[in-house]
Amino acid sequence: MQYLWATLGLICVGLAMIGVVLPLLPTVPFLLLAAFFFARSSSRLHNWLVTHRTFGPLILDWQRSGAIRPGAKKAATLSVVAVFGLSVLLTLPSHVLIIQAVVLSAVMIFIWTRPNG
Template sequence: MRSLWIALGGLFFALGVIGAVLPLLPTTPFMLLAAGCFAKGSPRLHAWLLSHKTFGPLISNWRAHGAIPRRAKVIAVAMMAATFALSVGLGLPSVALIPQGLVLSCVALFLITRPEGPKAR
């Protein structure tokens, strides 16, 4: 079972790294999933991820404060809006646009209402 947690953690970490480069794939949720999997499978990998210069603060901020940095919020909401605009531009049918718009709106609302961290309080 331990190997499965490590493999899942590696998969989520890889998706998070890809998400840091590709605008349509989120980074933070995958890093949170990777941290959770590594915590169950490998204390060494979990500690490494938490101490990572780029991804560690995202995880620590979420765990300590339920916070998402403003920059991450802005990028995420902008990418969701761009994705929806592209869907409209491609002429997707209403049966696809309505659920997509509802889901993206709910996710954006969730992100916007999260605190930005201890400095924002």
Template structure:
């Protein structure tokens, strides 16, 4: 089972790193997932991630208080608006835009109702 947790952790870590470059893919949620998966599979990787200078503070804020840093909230908002704007610009079907708008709106509500670090 540890191997499965490790694979999930590595995949979510890779997606989080890709999210640094792509505004459509969120980084912090994937890092949170990685921390969870690594806690089940690799103490060394878990420690590395939670003490990482870039990712560690966000993970710690979430684990302690369920908090999201204001800078991360704004970055997430801009990324979500950009992703929706691209969908609109590419002419996605109205049903897709409505569904995407509902889901992204719910994500924004969740993000902005979390306490701040």
């Protein structure tokens, strides 16, 4: 089971790295999942992730107080706007746009009501 957790953690780190480059793929949720998986599989990998110069503070903010840094909130908002804007430009069916608007609005409410890290 330990290898499964470690593998899932590494996959999440890989997806997070892709998310650094692709604005439509979130980074922080994958890092939080990776920290979760590594905590159950490898203290070395978990320690590496939470002490990482760039990503560690984001993870620790969330673990300590459920906080999200303002820059991450802004980046998430821009991504959501880009995704919804692309959907509108592609003239997706109205029922898809309505579902997307409701879900993305709920995500934004969740993100913006978290404390600042």
